[in-house]
Amino acid sequence: MPSVEERLQRAAVTLDAAIDEAVASAPSRADGTQLSYRLPPGRDRRRFTVALVSAAAIVAGVVGVAVVAGPNSDRPEPNDVPVIPVERLEPNTWTPFPPPPIEPRFQYVAVATDSGVFVWGGCCTDSPAGDFFRDGAYFDAASGSWRVLPESPLDPDRGDAIAAWTGAEVVVLNGNDGIQAAAFDPAAFSWRALTAPSGDNATSGSSELFALPDGRIAFVIAIYDDGLRNGVHVQIYDPSADQWTAAAGPRAELSYGVAVPASVLGVATSDANVGVLSVIGPDCSTLSLDTYSTTADSWTTTPIGTTDWHRSDIAGIDGGRFLLSGGTRCSTDEPDPRALIVDPSTGSVDPAADVPIPLVRGVLEGIWTGQWAIRLNGDGRPLAYDPAGDRWLVGASVLDASGAAADTVIWQTPVVWFDGQLVIASPGYERADTDGSGGMCCFPEREAWTYRFVPDADG
Amino acid sequence: MVIESGGESPEQQFDRVVGSVERQVRRALVARYGVDVGVETTADAVAWGWEHLDELDEMKNPAGYLFRVGQTAARRLRRLSRRDLVFPREPAHPDFVPLDTDLFDALRRVSADQRVALILVHGYGFSYSEAAEVLDTSVAAITNHIHRGLRRVRRILEPDNAKR
Numbered sequence: 001m002p003s004v005e006e007r008l009q010r011a012a013v014t015l016d017a018a019i020d021e022a023v024a025s026a027p028s029r030a031d032g033t034q035l036s037y038r039l040p041p042g043r044d045r046r047r048f049t050v051a052l053v054s055a056a057a058i059v060a061g062v063v064g065v066a067v068v069a070g071p072n073s074d075r076p077e078p079n080d081v082p083v084i085p086v087e088r089l090e091p092n093t094w095t096p097f098p099p100p101p102i103e104p105r106f107q108y109v110a111v112a113t114d115s116g117v118f119v120w121g122g123c124c125t126d127s128p129a130g131d132f133f134r135d136g137a138y139f140d141a142a143s144g145s146w147r148v149l150p151e152s153p154l155d156p157d158r159g160d161a162i163a164a165w166t167g168a169e170v171v172v173l174n175g176n177d178g179i180q181a182a183a184f185d186p187a188a189f190s191w192r193a194l195t196a197p198s199g200d201n202a203t204s205g206s207s208e209l210f211a212l213p214d215g216r217i218a219f220v221i222a223i224y225d226d227g228l229r230n231g232v233h234v235q236i237y238d239p240s241a242d243q244w245t246a247a248a249g250p251r252a253e254l255s256y257g258v259a260v261p262a263s264v265l266g267v268a269t270s271d272a273n274v275g276v277l278s279v280i281g282p283d284c285s286t287l288s289l290d291t292y293s294t295t296a297d298s299w300t301t302t303p304i305g306t307t308d309w310h311r312s313d314i315a316g317i318d319g320g321r322f323l324l325s326g327g328t329r330c331s332t333d334e335p336d337p338r339a340l341i342v343d344p345s346t347g348s349v350d351p352a353a354d355v356p357i358p359l360v361r362g363v364l365e366g367i368w369t370g371q372w373a374i375r376l377n378g379d380g381r382p383l384a385y386d387p388a389g390d391r392w393l394v395g396a397s398v399l400d401a402s403g404a405a406a407d408t409v410i411w412q413t414p415v416v417w418f419d420g421q422l423v424i425a426s427p428g429y430e431r432a433d434t435d436g437s438g439g440m441c442c443f444p445e446r447e448a449w450t451y452r453f454v455p456d457a458d459g
Numbered sequence: 460m461v462i463e464s465g466g467e468s469p470e471q472q473f474d475r476v477v478g479s480v481e482r483q484v485r486r487a488l489v490a491r492y493g494v495d496v497g498v499e500t501t502a503d504a505v506a507w508g509w510e511h512l513d514e515l516d517e518m519k520n521p522a523g524y525l526f527r528v529g530q531t532a533a534r535r536l537r538r539l540s541r542r543d544l545v546f547p548r549e550p551a552h553p554d555f556v557p558l559d560t561d562l563f564d565a566l567r568r569v570s571a572d573q574r575v576a577l578i579l580v581h582g583y584g585f586s587y588s589e590a591a592e593v594l595d596t597s598v599a600a601i602t603n604h605i606h607r608g609l610r611r612v613r614r615i616l617e618p619d620n621a622k623r
Contacts (some may be wrong), residue, residue, distance in 0.1 A: 001617070008562065008577060008583075015578070
């Protein structure tokens with residue numbers, strides 16, 4: 001029997017032949033050129049593109065012409081969705097929320113402040129290249145309305161910025177070749193550029209920005225399975241001095257900047273501790289939780305042991321502890337319902353109640369309400385764990401534009417916890433990957449939802 | 460023929476900047492979206508490259524950018540008209556070894572990222588870094604997709620022999 005690799009090599013030859021045939025037999029474009037696109041000398045570039053795109057729509061057998069629009073040309077107008085006070089929201093139900101007056105998107109950064117919700121950046125603009133957004137909006141709870149942000153000093157060279165609320169400003173990091181930093185002050189409604197931390201880019205692997213209890217910010221570069229530079233590097237930002245300070249380094253297996261055996265699976269904070277979940281071993285996993293104390297500037301390693309457990313999720317809970325949950329069994333690739341609570345101060349690793357539903361890649365991890373660790377599961381349902389009661393609650397699925405339950409929500413669509421409710425400012429819905437397209441599609445024209453989480457009514 | 464600064468005509472510039480990576484981009488988009496959508500979105504990407512030739516010429520990774528342009532075109536196209544993932548049948552083995560499951564059927568059942576990485580690296584012989592460049596992603600991501608994709612494809616094609 002030929003190996004899979006041999007079959008792939010032979011299949012590629014067949015695939016090339018199919019490609020050549022498709023190119024050769026492609027219908028003529030509207031201007032007489034073919035899909036094989038050898039350009040006639042002296043053609044006007046703009047006209048050529050419009051002709052091609054128009055013809056592509058015809059080839060696709062659809063009505064209408066996809067014309068390239070300039071940035072923000074179809075920016076929606078603000079609508080009149082009312083803001084309903086949280087106490088009047090129906091418990092455990094998604095309710096329409098005023099959408100931000102910017103184009104729908106995913107991968108944007110969303111942060112809850114003391115007075116509202118901040119959103120910025122994201123992917124992808126309507127340009128043919130699908131460039132990243134550099135605009136954003138702020139929901140002011142006092143007025144119950146969104147305002148478009150002034151232009152930020154950050155370049156939109158990637159869509160997945162990270163941000164944290166200091167108590168006075170939203171600090172945002174973005175950047176692909178080097179990092180840029182800026183802060184938005186909701187009270188002054190203005191940006192200022194900040195000194196940037198060191199690093200190749202803002203969001204490698206599991207990198208995150210966390211607000212610490214003392215108003216400082218922790219920037220955790222945590223690279224997953226890079227093969228060259230796995231590891232962790234923590235920098236602490238002091239807003240009063242506009243200064244980043246490198247923290248003490250972790251154990252050698254997690255050292256940043258060199259090839260190390262460990263891969264980082266996730267990071268989270270709990271109180272003043274930064275937790276880093278990592279794995280050493282090729283497949284079936286030896287997990288460890290390394291905890292950095294931002295007050296003592298020191299690391300603690302808590303071995304989780306060999307667990308046949310891969311890609312579990314990490315969330316901070318109370319008392320500097322962390323919840324590990326979900327993931328898959330390495331031996332079977334099947335979902336694993338196990339959950340553990342790790343207390344780095346004592347080194348204890350205790351079992352928690354099993355996760356009641358399969359964890360689908362999460363939209364957001366790391367919301368800690370003071371009683372509940374909440375995430376929006378990839379199937380659209382809020383999932384919450386109460387460490388005091390050792391119980392899980394499953395909420396109702398987020399709705400789509402028609403009001404029906406959406407089976408999935410698009411990965412990297414952030415949800416924030418604001419004023420006792422989950423707020424999703426620009427949802428996208430992910431269709432089942434029945435055709436191998438990856439399933440990512442379906443951004444609604446304009447939508448936003450809020451979810452009032454009432455544990456007792458649900459439990 | 461108009462010769463622009465530097466003694467290079469637009470057509471020569473196009474061949475250098477776009478033509479040199481066109482085949483790689485087309486193979487990647489076909490692996491991602493199937494033959495018909497992949498070929499069509501490559502045409503859109505290359506047309507965009509013509510319109511933005513100077514801009515593209517200054518980029519570090521024009522192949523990766525054109526792949527992204529093709530992805531955007533595909534997303535738009537798929538929103539307008541859902542298409543099947545079209546691939547040819549796997550060729551018969553020259554030694555007439557019976558093949559229970561068509562390789563392309565198996566490739567339809569892995570994630571799109573895994574499928575593209577497998578076809579580029581193991582099918583077309585791209586290095587990991589070449590595949591990462593044309594897909595505008597990291598070598599680590601390619602490594603991941605290859606590792607997991609191979610495991611899944613083996614489980615589909617060789618259920619009795621697949622490493623557990």
